[in-house]
Amino acid sequence: MIKISAAIMHHPRRAGRIPDLVRACAPLNPTVVADPEPDGRPSPLRTAKRAWAAIDPGATHHLVLQDDVRTVPGFAVQLHAAIERRPSHGVSLFCLWHTPHNSYLVRRAAVAGAAYAPLSPREWTPTQGFVLPVAHARALAEYLAGIPDEVQDDDEMIVIFCRERGIPVVATVPHLMDSGLEKSLVAGHINGLRAVVHTPGRPWSAEGASATLELPPGSYAVELHDSVCSIRPMHGDPVEHQFPWYWYDACPLTGLEPEAVLEAGAAHLSGLPTRFLPTMTEVWAAGYLLGADAGRFVADSAGPLTSAALRSWIDQGLSAADRRLGDPMRNDCVGLAWTAVRAGLRAERCDDAS
Amino acid sequence: MRPDLTTVVGGMAQREALAALLTPPLVETGAAGPRVRVDLVACPTCGAPADDRPWTPPFGGTFEHGPLPVLSMLACETVTARSVLPIVVAAERFPELRTARFQTRALTWLEVAHLHLDKALEAIDAAERWVTDPAETDGRTLPASTRRHTAAVAWPSYRRDLVPSFLSPHASVPDEAEGHYAAELRAAILTNRPRQD
Numbered sequence: 001m002i003k004i005s006a007a008i009m010h011h012p013r014r015a016g017r018i019p020d021l022v023r024a025c026a027p028l029n030p031t032v033v034a035d036p037e038p039d040g041r042p043s044p045l046r047t048a049k050r051a052w053a054a055i056d057p058g059a060t061h062h063l064v065l066q067d068d069v070r071t072v073p074g075f076a077v078q079l080h081a082a083i084e085r086r087p088s089h090g091v092s093l094f095c096l097w098h099t100p101h102n103s104y105l106v107r108r109a110a111v112a113g114a115a116y117a118p119l120s121p122r123e124w125t126p127t128q129g130f131v132l133p134v135a136h137a138r139a140l141a142e143y144l145a146g147i148p149d150e151v152q153d154d155d156e157m158i159v160i161f162c163r164e165r166g167i168p169v170v171a172t173v174p175h176l177m178d179s180g181l182e183k184s185l186v187a188g189h190i191n192g193l194r195a196v197v198h199t200p201g202r203p204w205s206a207e208g209a210s211a212t213l214e215l216p217p218g219s220y221a222v223e224l225h226d227s228v229c230s231i232r233p234m235h236g237d238p239v240e241h242q243f244p245w246y247w248y249d250a251c252p253l254t255g256l257e258p259e260a261v262l263e264a265g266a267a268h269l270s271g272l273p274t275r276f277l278p279t280m281t282e283v284w285a286a287g288y289l290l291g292a293d294a295g296r297f298v299a300d301s302a303g304p305l306t307s308a309a310l311r312s313w314i315d316q317g318l319s320a321a322d323r324r325l326g327d328p329m330r331n332d333c334v335g336l337a338w339t340a341v342r343a344g345l346r347a348e349r350c351d352d353a354s
Numbered sequence: 355m356r357p358d359l360t361t362v363v364g365g366m367a368q369r370e371a372l373a374a375l376l377t378p379p380l381v382e383t384g385a386a387g388p389r390v391r392v393d394l395v396a397c398p399t400c401g402a403p404a405d406d407r408p409w410t411p412p413f414g415g416t417f418e419h420g421p422l423p424v425l426s427m428l429a430c431e432t433v434t435a436r437s438v439l440p441i442v443v444a445a446e447r448f449p450e451l452r453t454a455r456f457q458t459r460a461l462t463w464l465e466v467a468h469l470h471l472d473k474a475l476e477a478i479d480a481a482e483r484w485v486t487d488p489a490e491t492d493g494r495t496l497p498a499s500t501r502r503h504t505a506a507v508a509w510p511s512y513r514r515d516l517v518p519s520f521l522s523p524h525a526s527v528p529d530e531a532e533g534h535y536a537a538e539l540r541a542a543i544l545t546n547r548p549r550q551d
Contacts, residue, residue: 238380269513
């Protein structure tokens with residue numbers, strides 16, 4: 001029997017958002033936990049300490065939400081179902097579309113048709129909406145209480161907490177919320193970021209095999225940034241750095257031959273106007289590598305959320321110059337990425353890289 | 355391929371793999387990280403002029419402020435962000451390298467191409483030893499493959515230019531040397547990559 005308590009981390013500057021957000025959580029009745037020092041240096045950690053301690057009596061799980069999110073219709077029902085099938089896990093309800101490892105792991109799960117994506121034990125935990133079993137939630141509140149507010153980022157601490165205690169963390173696919181597009185109150189945080197897979201018209205579902213599919217953690221992430229496809233090894237490198245490995249050169253890590261990637265794309269790329277070739281080749285490579293990675297776990301058809309995962313990938317991954325080309329370019333990139341994913345699902349890989 | 359060439363080519367591939375597997379410095383998203391200023395050199399082979407390009411981190415152009423390591427490269431070539439990792443790591447560890455000048459293999463190749471191939475490759479190999487021995491003074495050549503930097507071209511040329519050369523966009527080494535290098539590089543990446551933290 002799952003019984004969920006909930007708390008909303010709240011800053012008074014966003015007071016206007018609270019009534020709608022509380023209503024959107026019904027029949028859950030979240031406790032609104034205000035920043036105790038609203039005029040102090042912004043620190044999500046300061047409020048998170050209190051929100052994780054605000055557990056209702058008798059609850060089996062505790063949800064903490066940030067006050068700048070937009071939940072999907074039918075949020076509480078989907079949340080209950082998602083927790084019910086991973087009752088011992090940490091469950092994130094959202095992931096930003098650009099993060100170095102987790103965003104890729106969510107896209108890989110979407111292509112594989114999985115309802116959950118395993119999240120990185122080293123990248124910050126997406127805490128826009130995060131659920132823990134209450135025993136872990138209480139321990140987390142105690143853990144956070146010992147950390148100075150100046151550390152600021154609760155997500156950086158929560159990933160350490162979960163890793164040290166061996167708590168597996170997954171993200172729902174699709175997400176149960178999106179960014180509310182509010183301006184961040186925290187210095188250094190980037191505005192305008194969105195979810196990896198947000199499909200409010202298509203609820204999270206445990207139908208079929210999607211919820212039983214257990215994807216292993218990855219050993220690399222494929223990145224599309226500034227219209228360049230790169231690979232980020234998950235072991236050895238820090239999560240955040242500026243030295244991604246160009247996809248062609250890093251192909252040994254994927255078990256693929258770079259020339260096979262290009263050969264598979266030749267029919268789709270050779271007829272394009274030359275000015276589009278650099279970007280479209282990178283989009284092809286990204287989609288193919290993603291499809292080939294997901295293809296380790298599923299048969300040769302892509303999951304129903306692949307399109308949403310690819311749209312968000314293209315939207316965050318094109319250069320400013322490519323974005324200025326507008327919807328035709330965006331749509332062409334999404335279409336090509338789709339074709340590449342399908343081709344990648346059928347790719348032949350060497351076993352020495354997995 | 356002659357055994358002596360096989361050995362030196364394999365050693366260079368091994369060096370490039372280990373350089374690419376160095377641990378990058380942590381740079382939080384949106385923060386400024388270490389930079390390498392690029393100094394483009396007009397190409398005496400194809401005539402490419404040393405016009406500046408737009409650069410993205412970790413590269414910086416000639417107007418990048420502050421004391422930085424400098425990488426000279428041909429105007430007709432490009433190297434990847436990952437490939438300058440040994441410069442950045444060395445500059446962090448050894449203060450005397452923080453404003454040092456480095457150059458690509460393609461530039462070093464221009465200096466030694468008049469030699470027999472074995473001697474030319476040995477000279478480049480020696481010029482890369484700073485990666486493991488910073489006191490080495492035979493040169494500071496970047497142990498990295500290179501690609502042609504071109505304007506928009508049709509697919510056949512574009513695809514061909516994605517294939518790196520271990521020496522230079524203009525090198526004319528035997529195909530088997532390029533093939534051996536690629537195979538050794540792949541093997542060294544797979545052998546030496548971290549499998550866990």
